[in-house]
Amino acid sequence: MGQCLELSAAVCRxxxxxxxxxxxxxxxxxxxxxxxxxxxxxxGSGKSSLLTQLCSESTDSIIPTTGFRIKAVxxxxxxxxVKELGGADNIRKYWSRYYQGSxxxxxxLDSASSEDDLETARNELHSALQHPQLCTLPFLILANHQDKxxxxxxxxxxxxxxxxxxxxxxxxxxxxxxxxxMDAVKEGFNQFINLLEEIxxxxxxxxx
Amino acid sequence: xxxxxxxxxxxxxxxxxxxxRLPLAPPADEYSILFGTGDRVVEMEDAEVENLxxxxxxxxxxxxxxxxxxxxxxxxxxxxxxxxxxxxDKYYLEFENxxxxxxxxxxxxxxxxxxxxxxxxxxxxxxxxxxxxATFITSLQQHKDEISGDIFDMLLTFTDFLAFKEMFLxxxxxxxxxxxxxxxxxxxxxxxxxxxxxxxxxxxxxFQ
Numbered sequence: 001m002g003q004c005l006e007l008s009a010a011v012c013r014x015x016x017x018x019x020x021x022x023x024x025x026x027x028x029x030x031x032x033x034x035x036x037x038x039x040x041x042x043x044g045s046g047k048s049s050l051l052t053q054l055c056s057e058s059t060d061s062i063i064p065t066t067g068f069r070i071k072a073v074x075x076x077x078x079x080x081x082v083k084e085l086g087g088a089d090n091i092r093k094y095w096s097r098y099y100q101g102s103x104x105x106x107x108x109l110d111s112a113s114s115e116d117d118l119e120t121a122r123n124e125l126h127s128a129l130q131h132p133q134l135c136t137l138p139f140l141i142l143a144n145h146q147d148k149x150x151x152x153x154x155x156x157x158x159x160x161x162x163x164x165x166x167x168x169x170x171x172x173x174x175x176x177x178x179x180x181x182m183d184a185v186k187e188g189f190n191q192f193i194n195l196l197e198e199i200x201x202x203x204x205x206x207x208x
Numbered sequence: 209x210x211x212x213x214x215x216x217x218x219x220x221x222x223x224x225x226x227x228x229r230l231p232l233a234p235p236a237d238e239y240s241i242l243f244g245t246g247d248r249v250v251e252m253e254d255a256e257v258e259n260l261x262x263x264x265x266x267x268x269x270x271x272x273x274x275x276x277x278x279x280x281x282x283x284x285x286x287x288x289x290x291x292x293x294x295x296x297d298k299y300y301l302e303f304e305n306x307x308x309x310x311x312x313x314x315x316x317x318x319x320x321x322x323x324x325x326x327x328x329x330x331x332x333x334x335x336x337x338x339x340x341x342a343t344f345i346t347s348l349q350q351h352k353d354e355i356s357g358d359i360f361d362m363l364l365t366f367t368d369f370l371a372f373k374e375m376f377l378x379x380x381x382x383x384x385x386x387x388x389x390x391x392x393x394x395x396x397x398x399x400x401x402x403x404x405x406x407x408x409x410x411x412x413x414x415f416q
Contacts, residue, residue: 067310070370094311 034072034079035196040095040128041108042121043087046144049179050108051084054186059179064088068098075186078193082106092124099133104196106140111157111176112148122161129167138171138199140192142185147178171195272347275332275339276355282331283362288324295323296379303376309369317372325366 039047049059054073065086073080083102085095105128109121125141128134143157152160154176163174173195175188282288299316325341332339348363364371 065308067308067313069308071307091311097314 032074032078033197033200034081035103035193035200036081036083036101037104037106037196038095038098038102038134039082039084039106039108040124041087041142042110042113042117042124043089043091044113045087045108045110045121046142046179047084047087047106047108050142050144050177050185051082053179053182054189066091073189075189075193077190078196080104080189080193095128096131096133099131102134102137103199104138104140104192105134106142106192108142108144109157110145111143111151112145118152118160125161126166129170135170138192138195139167139173140188141172141174142188143174143176145178146176146184147180171199268347269351272344272351275336275344275347276359278332278335279328279363280359282328283359288327291327292324295320296376297383300376300380300383303373303380305377309373313369313373317369320372321366 039051041047043064048062048065048069051069051071051073052059052062055071065084066088067086069082069084071082071084073082083098085091085098107125107128109125110117113121129139141161141163143152143154145151154174157176158164158174163172173188173191175184175191177184177188179185302310302312302316304310329339329341332341345363345367348360361371361375365375366372
């Protein structure tokens with residue numbers, strides 16, 4: 001009796017795991033294209049919160065990520081398999097270990113952070129833009145926390161981060177947003193997915 | 209037939225790369241021609257039609273079946289079982305059943321692949337001198353419905369991080385001796401409470 005319970009519990013658990021792994025929200029799987037992207041940004045920029053909200057899950061229990069997460073986030077035209085990495089000082093050095101296999105980069109920044117933190121974010125973004133495994137990939141830059149009074153505007157961010165000179169020749173989208181305005185977030189992601197689709201069509205099949 | 213890979217879709221690696229890594233994309237058309245399409249539903253026994261595409265497909269399928277047969281032998285062998293068990297005993301306590309993954313999981317995953325996948329590859333090369341792991345993994349995508357769940361799941365743990373993590377979580381549950389953790393749900397309530405008992409014997413201190 002005990003063994004049967006264990007076995008069926010294990011089977012249920014595997015079943016639940018499989019469903020959970022497919023999509024973070026319990027919708028029916030549909031044949032949408034999948035893209036693998038990596039999501040980075042300083043701690044507190046809002047990566048976990050945004051991705052959790054996109055999956056319609058509660059953000060109540062979110063604490064700073066000390067490792068990494070893998071989430072399959074569904075959109076209308078595609079599913080993004082997002083590898084989200086913690087952004088604390090001691091974790092950032094490991095980011096590059098997770099770049100391989102990515103088709104795009106989502107960089108989240110806190111528009112309302114201190115000058116020092118903004119400078120750190122700029123350095124990290126520049127490193128990512130120039131990293132050999134990421135430099136040919138499209139970037140979605142989310143200027144988060146736009147709902148805060150201290151938030152820099154879109155123009156200020158674009159200028160401060162020197163996107164126009166530094167990211168020349170690269171494909172990027174700068175989207176202002178906040179967790180209060182998920183429509184803006186989704187808009188940014190939909191544009192990002194369009195970029196991913198374009199690139200997919202440009203390259204020969206079997207591109208790594 | 210889209211493969212809902214957890215944490216990443218699967219695609220074959222292009223020529224120069226030694227083996228596909230997480231994540232991989234869906235098979236491209238040229239691979240379908242070489243290794244048989246994913247849509248093939250005709251059983252080997254029914255393939256009576258004599259044409260070049262089918263005969264190529266049959267050869268590759270026969271080779272694939274041979275490899276699977278050898279893999280079954282290798283993983284059932286005592287040497288492999290011991291190797292795998294030692295490895296899992298070394299690390300199973302590191303794994304927790306949470307959505308967030310510790311950074312250490314990645315290095316353990318790397319070590320796992322280096323140890324066990326290489327062992328299997330070596331064993332296969334001893335048995336089949338022309339064996340190529342990359343082409344085999346590609347065939348695996350096409351034939352996933354034809355091989356037994358156990359074998360497929362085990363092979364998946366070499367390329368799919370979430371499958372690897374699940375394997376460790378299942379092992380941990382098994383080691384810790386229960387399928388479900390009821391410790392939070394069971395409350396032991398004494399039925400012998402009565403007003404005749406003095407507060408002191410219940411270790412209730414008077415409120416001061």
